[in-house]
Amino acid sequence: MPANTLQSTVCRQCGKPFDIEAPEAVNVADNPGFKERVQDGSAFVHNCPHCGTVNLVRFRLLYHDPEQRLMIWLIPEDSLSAADREKLDQSMKSMWASLKEGLSDYVFRRVEDPGALIEKVRIFDNGLDDAAMEMCKYVTRMELVQTEKDQAKAAELADVQLRFRGLNGADNELEFVFPLAGAMHSVKAGFNVYEDCRAILGRNPELTPDGPFPQIDSSWVNQHFK
Numbered sequence: 001m002p003a004n005t006l007q008s009t010v011c012r013q014c015g016k017p018f019d020i021e022a023p024e025a026v027n028v029a030d031n032p033g034f035k036e037r038v039q040d041g042s043a044f045v046h047n048c049p050h051c052g053t054v055n056l057v058r059f060r061l062l063y064h065d066p067e068q069r070l071m072i073w074l075i076p077e078d079s080l081s082a083a084d085r086e087k088l089d090q091s092m093k094s095m096w097a098s099l100k101e102g103l104s105d106y107v108f109r110r111v112e113d114p115g116a117l118i119e120k121v122r123i124f125d126n127g128l129d130d131a132a133m134e135m136c137k138y139v140t141r142m143e144l145v146q147t148e149k150d151q152a153k154a155a156e157l158a159d160v161q162l163r164f165r166g167l168n169g170a171d172n173e174l175e176f177v178f179p180l181a182g183a184m185h186s187v188k189a190g191f192n193v194y195e196d197c198r199a200i201l202g203r204n205p206e207l208t209p210d211g212p213f214p215q216i217d218s219s220w221v222n223q224h225f226k
């Protein structure tokens with residue numbers, strides 16, 4: 001197991017603070033068990049010692065998968081002050097500058113919550129590109145909105161967060177899940193949608209994510225395609 005450190009969190013139910021043991025950095029080639037716990041989400045599930053409530057704990061983690069040439073920082077930012085954020089940006093910049101020479105074929109990413117990390121791992125394990133996937137999610141969500149006749153529902157759908165769940169069937173259909181009105185829903189899209197998005201990115205190399213641990217998410221899509 002990777003070396004654990006104590007990271008503090010606050011129970012969502014009783015509001016009391018508690019510490020969890022979690023690694024700050026993990027090489028999943030050396031720790032395949034930890035990769036499984038990221039994939040199924042259990043690495044982030046911790047019981048509050050005060051009231052027993054199950055908490056999804058967001059902690060800082062450097063996820064490194066040398067087989068997938070992938071390095072992802074999970075950094076829950078809502079707990080950071082502006083000064084801390086600035087400091088963190090600087091240290092990520094210098095870390096990236098020292099790493100990129102030796103790891104030139106790596107994908108470097110940054111995410112804010114465990115759900116986003118789990119999704120990235122899934123995307124890269126399927127041999128897919130996360131920027132094209134974000135575009136696919138945008139297109140698929142817009143279709144959901146446009147085909148919904150109920151205006152109130154359509155407005156809710158416009159704000160949902162789609163997550164890539166996997167590829168299905170012989171045609172490699174993309175499956176996405178999203179929460180709406182207290183339940184999880186699923187929507188599928190053809191693999192051609194993904195291929196079209198890949199092609200658009202291929203024709204626009206300036207859109208290829210680069211730099212110190214870029215955050216590729218719905219905000220990134222909105223920045224470039226809205």
Ligand SMILES: [Zn+2]
Binds near residue numbers: 013016
């Ligand atoms: Zn509690």
